[in-house]
Amino acid sequence: MAYQALYRVYRPRTFDDMVGQDVITQTLKNAIETHQTGHAYLFSGPRGTGKTSAAKIFAREINGITPDTADSQIPDIVEFDAASNSRVEDMRDILSNVDYAPIESEYKVYIIDEVHMLSNSAFNALLKTLEEPPANVKFILATTEPQKVPVTILSRTQRFEFKRIDNLVIQAQLADILRQQNIAYEDDALRIIANVAEGGMRDALSILDQVIAFGTDKVTINNALQVTGSTTATQLVAYLKAISAGDTPTSLQTLHDILREGKDAQRLVVDILGLLRDVMLVDVAPDLIKSTVPLAELKTLVNSLAIPRIEAMMVILDDIQKQLMQTTQSDIYLELLTVKLSMVGSPAVKQTDITQKSSSSHPSTNAQSSAIRVSKTEPTPRLPVEEKPVVRLDSEADQVVIMQNESPAMVQDSSQHNDSHTDELLLVRTGQEAVFAILKKAKREALNHLKNTWSTLISQFDVAQQALLTIAEPVAASDEGVVLAFDYPALLEQALYDENLQNELSTAFLAQHIPVEMVFISQDDWRQQRAAYVQELKSGVTRSMALTDLPRVKRQQTSEKLEKATDTHVATSEAPVVAEAKKIFGDDIVTVID
Incomplete structure (x- = not known):
């Protein structure tokens, strides 16, 4: 005998054989036992949840047909596939036999599968018969998309919602x-x-x-x-641990190991979402956890990720899942996903200018406040060393504003800072002027050369840098330099301060005879600045600046430098005049405004 698929062999033949739909099966059994069956039913729900099986069981039960009887031997149960017979003519052929009495059974039962596929004309042809069928005729409509069934049909049926099976x-x-x-x-x-x-x-x-x-x-x-095509729990945990630590290279390497095993991209995203869901529920509802990962591992992950970060990661995963459905380059999207997930929630170090702030940045907004604010405005005229600072009392705001000069120590530090200024510069530039400087001398052949070699060029980098450069696009080039536009501002910021990436990119450009001067901007800024440049050309405005005259991006200060600068600033702000103010008015109401 020919082999039969398991789902055909073990298709339920009675209501007791059905699993996961207890409410529906009990309701239908009670209706049959009390002889209170309706003339039309609508079975709706996800695929594979038992809609068609329940319809066949119901049709046999109301006719007293044994479960062992083959479907082909029951002439009074008519199955109609609306997916392949959606025309009004097909529906009329079926309905033309409605008025004839059943051949063997008490009821003639029409099972219309995928009923939502019927055309409007076919629905209209069914409508009248469905409303007032002969006493010995019953209709069972089955569909996975009930929202596509006209309300005029829905209102004439008893509706049963089949749920996903646990x-x-x-x-x-x-x-x-x-x-x-x-x-x-x-x-x-x-x-x-x-x-x-x-x-x-x-x-x-x-x-x-x-x-x-x-x-x-x-x-x-x-x-x-x-x-x-699923991913092992061990691989998923290793992937999420690398992401939670912000270790992008390791997480990308883990991703490539998973993909080399032939895992499906869509399935991988679903598996990550499922694991994140379990991580989120481990402390809240451990009984709902589905994965095979030990609880201890899940608790370690929830401690390292935290719920807000998990929520942000789920949003990114949902977005990538939609994009994967529309692309054939799934590996690139997964690499981008990995970089973005590694950056979510990680503290971004931003360059802070500690020594220059205007007192106007901290205006007093509370006229009733008795706080004393010590403010340092810049630039401040250099006073002789023996000259004392000026103290001004603002009686209206009950404030004492002390104008104070920099100490000789600060002057010396500033001088040293200027001497090392060149060492703090990176290789790239950004901003409108830098873009305009390249556009002024832009050449189509230079840009074409860069675009033609771009994919080969970035393939030389490691996986983390490749993922970053994949979302960058060469948009302008001249004999002086090139403009790279990044899809995401967050990744642009990462590239602006990645010294290693810039050095390797410069080396690669030299090998391909491409100018090494680089300008990094976001795609949105590029579109705006290109439009602004075109507008200037139309209005006859010309600029004479050269790219080499424009400043490069400064290195980000490390946390140690920031802490040292902060400590130095606090020390220098404790000048004698400040100490005297605190002595007179008290430490609790004296505030130093930088």
């Missing part, structure tokens, strides 16, 4: 089937199959069929992972 129920059913088949299995393998089936028993049985064919002696975790 994973534990699916696992139990799969285990029972494997015991009947005398096939050994691992519980975690069944859990993987149930997760991938997404609440559909038919999908679960189809996947189980494949896993059995892949390894006939036993259903193992490895076989289930290979067939479903």
Whole structure:
């Protein structure tokens, strides 16, 4: 006898055989027992949840037909596939026999599968008959998309919503089937199959069929992972640990190891989302956890990621999931995803100018306040060393504003800072003037040369730098330099302060005979600045600045430098006049404004 798929062999023949839809099956059984069945039903819900099986069981039960009777031997149960017979002519052919009495059974039952596929004309043809059918005719409509069924049809039916089957129920059913088949299995393998089936028993049985064919002696975790394209829990945990630590190179390497094993990109994103969901629930509802990862591992991840970061990561994953459906370059999107996830929630070090702030940046807004603010305005005229600072009392705001000069120590530090200014500059520039300087001398052949070599050029970099440069696009070039536009401002900021990336990019440009002067901007800024440049050209405005005359981006100060600068600033602000003010008015109401 020819082999039959498991979902056909184990299709339920009675309501007691159905799993996961207890409310629906009990309601239908009660209606049959009390002879209170309706003339039209609508079974809706996700695929593989038992809609068509329930319709066939219901049709047999109301006619007293035994479960062992083959469907082909029951002439009074008519199945109609609306997906392939959606025309009004097809519907009229079916309805033309409605008025004829059943051949053998008490009721003639029409099962219309995928009813939402019917055309408007076919729905209209069905409408009148559905409203007032003969007493011995019943209709059962089945659909996965009830929102596409006209309300005029919905209002004439009894509607039953089939739910996704719980994973534990699916696992139990799969285990029972494997015991009947005398096939050994691992519980975690069944859990993987149930997760991938997404609440559909038919999908679960189809996947189980494949896993059995892949390894006939036993259903193992490895076989289930290979067939479903899922990722092992160990790999997912390693991936998330690297991301939580902000270790982009390691997370990218883990991603490439996963992809080399042939894992599906969409499935990988779903697996990451599932693991993040379990991490989020580990402290709140541990009973709802689906993954096979130990609870201790999940608790470690939730401590390192924190709930707000998990929520932000889920938003990014959802966005990438939609983009993966529209692209054939899934690896690039997954690399971009990895870089973005590594950056979410990581503290960004921003360059802060500690020594220059105007007193206007801190205006007093509370006229009733008795606080004393010590403000340092710049630039301040240099006073002779023996000249004392000027103290001004602002009686209206009850404030004392002390105008104070820099100490000789600060002057010396400033001089040293200027001497080392060149050492603090990176290789790139940014901003409108830098873009205009390149556009003024831009050449189409220079840009074409760069674009033609770009993919080959960035392939020389490591995976972390490749992921960063993949979302950068050469948009302008001249004999002096090039403009690279980045898709995401956050990644642009990372590239602006990545000295190693800039040095390697400069070396690669030299090897390809490309100018090494670089301007980094975002795509949005590029569009705006290009439009502004075109507008200036039309108005006859010309600029004479050269790219080499414009300042480069400064290195970001490390936390140690910032702390040292802050300490120095606090020390210098404690000048005698400040100390005297605190002595007179008290430390609690004296505030130094930088």
